[in-house]
Amino acid sequence: MCGIAGEVRFDGQSPDVAALDRMNARQRVRGPDSGGVFVQGAVGFGHRRLKIIDLSESAQQPMFDPALGLGIVFNGAIYNHVTLRRELETLGYRFYSTGDTEVLLKAYHAWGQDFVQRLNGMFAFAVWERDSGRVVLGRDRLGIKPLYYSAQPGLLRFASSLPALIAAGGVDTTVDAVALNHYLSFHAVVPAPHTILAGVRKLPPATLMTVDADGRRSEHSYWSLAYSHDPGDARRSFEEWTEILLDGLRSAVGRRLVADVPVGALLSGGVDSSLIVGLMAEAGVQSLRTYNVGFEDVGGEKGNEFEYADIVAGRFGTIHERIFVSEAELLARLPEAVAAMSEPMVSHDCIGFFLLSEAVSRHSKVVQSGQGADEVLGGYHWYPKLAGSVDPVANYLAAFRDRGYDEYCRTVASAHRADDCSGAFVAAHFDLPGAIDPVDKALRIDTTVMLVDDPVKRVDNMTMAFGLEARVPFLDHELVELAARIPARHKLAHGGKGVLKEAARQVIPSAVIDRPKGYFPVPGLKYLQGPVLERVRDALTNRAARERGLFRREYADMLLADPGAHITPLRGSKLWQLGLLEWWLQTHVR
Numbered sequence: 001m002c003g004i005a006g007e008v009r010f011d012g013q014s015p016d017v018a019a020l021d022r023m024n025a026r027q028r029v030r031g032p033d034s035g036g037v038f039v040q041g042a043v044g045f046g047h048r049r050l051k052i053i054d055l056s057e058s059a060q061q062p063m064f065d066p067a068l069g070l071g072i073v074f075n076g077a078i079y080n081h082v083t084l085r086r087e088l089e090t091l092g093y094r095f096y097s098t099g100d101t102e103v104l105l106k107a108y109h110a111w112g113q114d115f116v117q118r119l120n121g122m123f124a125f126a127v128w129e130r131d132s133g134r135v136v137l138g139r140d141r142l143g144i145k146p147l148y149y150s151a152q153p154g155l156l157r158f159a160s161s162l163p164a165l166i167a168a169g170g171v172d173t174t175v176d177a178v179a180l181n182h183y184l185s186f187h188a189v190v191p192a193p194h195t196i197l198a199g200v201r202k203l204p205p206a207t208l209m210t211v212d213a214d215g216r217r218s219e220h221s222y223w224s225l226a227y228s229h230d231p232g233d234a235r236r237s238f239e240e241w242t243e244i245l246l247d248g249l250r251s252a253v254g255r256r257l258v259a260d261v262p263v264g265a266l267l268s269g270g271v272d273s274s275l276i277v278g279l280m281a282e283a284g285v286q287s288l289r290t291y292n293v294g295f296e297d298v299g300g301e302k303g304n305e306f307e308y309a310d311i312v313a314g315r316f317g318t319i320h321e322r323i324f325v326s327e328a329e330l331l332a333r334l335p336e337a338v339a340a341m342s343e344p345m346v347s348h349d350c351i352g353f354f355l356l357s358e359a360v361s362r363h364s365k366v367v368q369s370g371q372g373a374d375e376v377l378g379g380y381h382w383y384p385k386l387a388g389s390v391d392p393v394a395n396y397l398a399a400f401r402d403r404g405y406d407e408y409c410r411t412v413a414s415a416h417r418a419d420d421c422s423g424a425f426v427a428a429h430f431d432l433p434g435a436i437d438p439v440d441k442a443l444r445i446d447t448t449v450m451l452v453d454d455p456v457k458r459v460d461n462m463t464m465a466f467g468l469e470a471r472v473p474f475l476d477h478e479l480v481e482l483a484a485r486i487p488a489r490h491k492l493a494h495g496g497k498g499v500l501k502e503a504a505r506q507v508i509p510s511a512v513i514d515r516p517k518g519y520f521p522v523p524g525l526k527y528l529q530g531p532v533l534e535r536v537r538d539a540l541t542n543r544a545a546r547e548r549g550l551f552r553r554e555y556a557d558m559l560l561a562d563p564g565a566h567i568t569p570l571r572g573s574k575l576w577q578l579g580l581l582e583w584w585l586q587t588h589v590r
Contacts, residue, residue, distance in 0.1 A: 172199025
């Protein structure tokens with residue numbers, strides 16, 4: 001797990017080493033163990049390294065193989081790198097390291113761009129062909145690892161974080177109107193290729209971008225998720241699917257134990273993380289470290305699930321750490337969490353994950369985490385509403401979208417207003433081939449879009465703020481493909497994630513399964529009160545906000561007058577959405 005950066009020139013100039021250094025410096029937290037810069041001709045690469053696989057200097061990046069004429073920077077982990085290495089060795093390749101980076105380099109040489117089809121892992125990379133001058137950028141199938149880029153006159157820059165590109169300079173930092181529409185509609189999700197800034201784009205998941213020496217760019221997607229149900233799958237019983245899913249999860253968790261340092265686990269006390277811990281223990285992990293974060297109970301809302309995490313930790317004998325965060329500390333550290341965001345993210349989980357990651361990083365460099373199970377296996381409350389729907393687009397938008405287009409128009413100043421991009425996006429996505437059932441359509445957009453730019457991005461940003469690598473078994477692409485074959489009725493059973501809950505009964509205590517789903521909002525963010533409200537008020541009314549002029553004054557004033565009265569269908573604060581965006585812009589762009 002690392003931070004990558006680069007600059008490709010098309011104007012006859014050499015790459016700006018100072019700009020590469022600034023990007024590296026901005027991403028130092030992602031890779032605190034070492035770093036480097038490589039420049040040759042029109043191409044410059046930068047890298048910050050977190051040592052997880054092959055701790056020696058042989059695996060240092062940027063990596064260049066003069067015999068193959070290839071260079072690479074890579075962020076992520078390839079779980080099947082040992083198998084690929086053996087295959088490449090039979091083809092005559094020789095290795096000087098034991099890490100996965102060199103495997104990528106030689107796999108590219110052996111199989112060309114199709115090498116990505118052989119990878120099981122999370123990754124973002126840039127490969128440089130010395131002789132052609134071509135650079136190929138790539139991102140993993142589920143977008144677990146980020147990759148941002150900025151096209152400017154005569155050059156293209158890329159990085160693992162958006163603020164790193166800002167630090168390099170020359171970025172158009174005006175707000176993208178399409179992105180703003182998505183942000184205000186999808187609780188801060190901005191689907192690729194857009195970002196909130198007009199001058200920065202992100203490579204979509206499962207995509208390769210080829211950048212030729214003359215600056216021409218082309219993209220192609222190398223994977224898509226199809227919800228195809230053949231007659232054999234439809235005939236399988238619920239019990240059969242339970243066994244098949246559990247076997248798939250065992251494989252996904254086992255793959256993510258590949259490391260040269262101990263692998264721990266984030267244990268929330270819910271079904272998903274508890275099952276991962278159980279499967280890690282079943283796989284023979286010794287001295288397994290687990291971590292759980294909890295907050296104060298406020299206003300009758302429970303702030304932790306310590307008792308459930310304790311049950312699981314006790315059952316499997318883990319070295320368990322409870323991390324308690326007071327409301328005062330949580331809110332005091334909020335500015336640091338905002339500074340760690342590559343893009344503005346309104347989820348209350350951000351600050352909790354930020355502080356959890358800080359504590360975990362004192363003892364572990366790698367953890368497995370349960371993100372993705374709700375999207376992949378049907379855990380959210382809006383999926384049953386789509387069962388048998390005759391208008392799935394309208395039903396999905398009614399349950400998921402934060403504000404309809406009319407309210408959006410009352411929110412945004414006319415100079416920054418766009419068409420109904422969010423509505424059109426959902427309609428276009430639901431119309432794609434590969435999913436017929438309305439529930440499957442919703443699962444697909446949530447798994448491949450909403451998950452990528454909310455929970456997954458949140459986990460990457462907050463963990464990497466402390467050089468902590470998070471691995472997500474539920475987003476193993478083979479498991480995701482398997483889950484897509486399971487009929488929707490089995491996923492919706494037992495109040496959601498039915499097939500997963502039944503699989504979990506074979507591994508973890510039923511007390512962890514048969515209980516309401518936990519949800520821990522931060523009251524200061526949900527209802528906006530006290531110091532946070534004043535910070536939001538300042539962000540929306542200060543000179544920078546007035547000059548930017550994103551929001552209509554009367555709408556912002558209405559929210560400020562009674563923040564608790566304006567909550568989204570998914571229990572978020574509409575005022576926090578506006579205030580967080582301005583806060584983020586004033587932190588990163590100024």
